Amino acid sequence: MKLSTWCICLLVVALSSGLSSRVNASDEPTHVAVAAYEFPPYYSSRLERHVLGALLDAVNQRQQTFYFEIIEVRPPHRYQALEPEGCCQLIFFEAEQWGWSSYIGTHVEKGPKLTEGADIHVLRAEEDTSEVSNDADGAARVGGIVGYHYDFVDYQSDVAVLEQEHNLYLADSHVTLINMLSRGRLHSILLNTELLAMLELHDPDVAKTLKAGKTVDQTYATHVLVADDAVVNVDWLRGQLDEMWEDGSLAELFASFGLENHLVYDPSPANVQAASPQ
Incomplete structure (x- = not known):
C-alpha cells in the first residue's frame, strides 16, 4: 500500500471514530438531579426500597432522554437545593404549606398533585x-x-x-x-x-x-416541584405519569407500598388545565 493511500485510510478511520463518539455522546441521557430528604415511605436512606426510588427507576426505564438520580439533602436545605445555584432541579412529594409559598411562582413551578396524606x-x-x-x-x-x-x-x-x-x-x-x-x-x-x-x-x-x-x-397534598432552570419541565413529567397511569403501573407501584388510598394523581384534561401556569 502506498504511503498516501495509507494516510487517507487513517484519516477516514479517525473521522469515523470521531463521528461515532459524538453520536454515542449525543445518545447519552441528560442527568437530572432530584432532591430528597428523610420522608418515609417516599424516601429514606434507611429503607431498601422507597416510593421515589421506585418511581424514578420506572421513569428511567421508560425513556432514554433523561436519567433521574437522587441527591439526598437535609430537610432544612431542600429549598436551597432548587435555587439557581442549587444542586438539584426538582423534588417530588412536597406540599406548598411546608415553606414553599415564596418559591412557587418565582423560580419554582408546581406540578400536578400526586398524593394526599x-x-x-x-x-x-x-x-x-x-x-x-x-x-x-x-x-x-x-x-x-x-x-x-x-x-x-x-x-x-x-x-x-x-x-x-x-x-x-x-x-x-x-x-x-x-x-x-x-x-x-x-x-x-x-x-x-x-x-x-x-x-x-x-x-x-x-x-x-x-x-x-x-x-x-x-x-396535605403533595406535588412535584420543578426549578425554572431545570432541563426537564412539568409537562414532560406529566406525560410520563400519564403513561404510567394509563398502563396501570403507577397504581401498582403505590399499592406495593400500601399507598393505593393515598395516590390521587389525575391525568384528566381538567387536571392538566388546572396545573398549567396562568
Whole structure:
C-alpha cells in the first residue's frame, strides 16, 4: 500500500471514530438531579426500597432522554437545593404549606398533585388515645423531625423555638422517634399516614406497637416541584405519569407500598388545565 493511500485510510478511520463518539455522546441521557430528604415511605436512606426510588427507576426505564438520580439533602436545605445555584432541579412529594409559598411562582413551578396524606399523633399501642391534644403548651413531650413543618406550632421550623418554647423533641429519623416512643421517652410522636400504611403492609410487628391518636395535626397534598432552570419541565413529567397511569403501573407501584388510598394523581384534561401556569 502506498504511503498516501495509507494516510487517507487513517484519516477516514479517525473521522469515523470521531463521528461515532459524538453520536454515542449525543445518545447519552441528560442527568437530572432530584432532591430528597428523610420522608418515609417516599424516601429514606434507611429503607431498601422507597416510593421515589421506585418511581424514578420506572421513569428511567421508560425513556432514554433523561436519567433521574437522587441527591439526598437535609430537610432544612431542600429549598436551597432548587435555587439557581442549587444542586438539584426538582423534588417530588412536597406540599406548598411546608415553606414553599415564596418559591412557587418565582423560580419554582408546581406540578400536578400526586398524593394526599396527614400528620397525626401516634402513641404506644397500650396508651389512651384520648389523652393526645394539639396544644403546644409543653404539657406532654411530642416527637417530630428536624426541618418538618407542623400545624400545631404554626409551621415554625426553627429548632430552638420548637424545643425550648414548645417542648418538641426533634430527631433526624422516624426510626428514632418510634424507638423513643416504644421506650416511653416520648408521650406521642408525629407520623404521616403513608408511613403507617407502609408499616402495616411490610412491618406489621412494628405497626402493632403503634396506635394512631384521634388528633390530626395537618392534612396535605403533595406535588412535584420543578426549578425554572431545570432541563426537564412539568409537562414532560406529566406525560410520563400519564403513561404510567394509563398502563396501570403507577397504581401498582403505590399499592406495593400500601399507598393505593393515598395516590390521587389525575391525568384528566381538567387536571392538566388546572396545573398549567396562568
